[in-house]
Amino acid sequence: MGGIIIGPSVLVGLKLICQFQFSLSSGWHFLLFLAGLEVELERLKGRLLTYVALAFLVSLGLALLAGYGFYAAGQVVSPLLIAIILVATALGIVVPILKDAGVSDTDFGQLVIAGAMFAEFGSIILLSLFFSREATSTGEN
Structure with a gap:
């Protein structure tokens, strides 16, 4: 029953959220890297x-x-x-x-x-x- 309720659509959404969080984090790190190059x-x-x-x-x-x-x-x-x-x-x-x-x-x-x-x-x-x-x-x- 739990597999039907959760299903692949919820897992795909969770995977997209994790990928979005990673892209936010890597963008933040890149921004700090570029700012560090300026100093x-x-x-x-x-x-x-x-x-x-x-x-x-x-x-x-x-x-x-x-x-x-x-x-x-x-x-x-x-x-x-x-x-x-x-x-x-x-x-x-x-x-x-x-x-x-x-x-x-x-x-x-x-x-x-x-x-x-x-x-x-x-x-x-x-x-x-x-x-x-x-x-x-x-x-x-």
Whole structure:
């Protein structure tokens, strides 16, 4: 009976969903790879990298302040998740815009790309830590 209910149509749909998820994931990886090609690490050493890291920490602090403000107002359940969402950057939009404007090779363009990459990776790491904390607090493993 279960085979009739599930049938090949459900299994084909499940296979398409898995293929779609893989294509989304591989597109995301390719986008991050292309953005990484745009950054010249020689320009980002020393003080400039410190500025980018400090700017990310300041923006994270402001996002936490906003998240906890929404939490105090009763608008959200998880202020940390709101802060992570606010810190996330659209790296896939930033890099093509800078390339089209012809400023991706300048010091300003490199600074913006480095800041966007730092924010993107930082938000991904924070999001993975958030969900691993949520999974352990609910008893899931």
